[in-house]
Amino acid sequence: EAQVTQNPRYLITVTGKKLTVTCSQNMNHEYMSWYRQDPGLGLRQIYYSMNVEVTDKGDVPEGYKVSRKEKRNFPLILESPSPNQTSLYFCASSLWGTSYEQYFGPGTRLTVT
Amino acid sequence: SQQGEEDPQALSIQEGENATMNCSYKTSINNLQWYRQNSGRGLVHLILIRSNEREKHSGRLRVTLDTSKKSSSLLITASRAADTASYFCGIGKYNNNDMRFGAGTRLTVKP
Numbered sequence: 001e002a003q004v005t006q007n008p009r010y011l012i013t014v015t016g017k018k019l020t021v022t023c024s025q026n027m028n029h030e031y032m033s034w035y036r037q038d039p040g041l042g043l044r045q046i047y048y049s050m051n052v053e054v055t056d057k058g059d060v061p062e063g064y065k066v067s068r069k070e071k072r073n074f075p076l077i078l079e080s081p082s083p084n085q086t087s088l089y090f091c092a093s094s095l096w097g098t099s100y101e102q103y104f105g106p107g108t109r110l111t112v113t
Numbered sequence: 114s115q116q117g118e119e120d121p122q123a124l125s126i127q128e129g130e131n132a133t134m135n136c137s138y139k140t141s142i143n144n145l146q147w148y149r150q151n152s153g154r155g156l157v158h159l160i161l162i163r164s165n166e167r168e169k170h171s172g173r174l175r176v177t178l179d180t181s182k183k184s185s186s187l188l189i190t191a192s193r194a195a196d197t198a199s200y201f202c203g204i205g206k207y208n209n210n211d212m213r214f215g216a217g218t219r220l221t222v223k224p
Binding site: 004031033035040041042043044045048050056058059088090092097098099100101102103104105106107109 | 143144146148153154155156157158161201203205206209210211212213214215216217
């Protein structure tokens with residue numbers, strides 16, 4: 001089954017404790033992206049990647065890191081999480097950039113206390 | 114802002130009625146995409162319309178695009194309770210692979 005998977009689905013952590021949210025797709029897509037969703041603000045793009053070792057900032061990259069060492073994986077790293085990063089996070093992928101439909105993962109609900 | 118802005122923020126209708134949602138944007142676009150999100154879950158792609166297209170259909174969905182007015186509309190005909198969800202438009206631009214979304218329209222279809 002073609003899908004985007006994220007882990008963990010739920011995470012509660014404390015300020016400053018480094019964490020990684022994994023994202024994997026099995027569709028051989030070139031493009032992968034991370035979004036955060038907050039009430040009243042819709043989805044905001046954090047980072048995206050057009051290919052292995054190629055990443056670019058989205059709308060709200062501050063406080064986040066990403067890497068793309070393999071085509072199928074695109075982890076999101078919060079090196080020093082803060083409470084304002086409490087949010088619902090989505091990973092997505094597409095065949096090639098934003099000219100094609102994006103497939104979204106199920107989401108990761110992160111709470112930073 | 115270059116993101117899409119959906120209107121209205123919320124819409125409540127009876128089953129069987131049509132629902133129309135609008136999306137406005139401020140920049141030149143390559144394409145515009147509509148997505149549906151059931152509460153707290155991942156977005157599901159509905160329709161992609163390119164800048165050189167004016168209308169697309171998919172089942173009970175009809176999307177129009179007016180690039181002169183920088184706006185798009187999503188029409189859901191003969192709505193069902195299962196259509197209850199939030200609907201988002203995503204803006205895809207030329208020479209840029211970031212995608213911007215608005216805050217969405219929350220549609221409630223009452224049985």
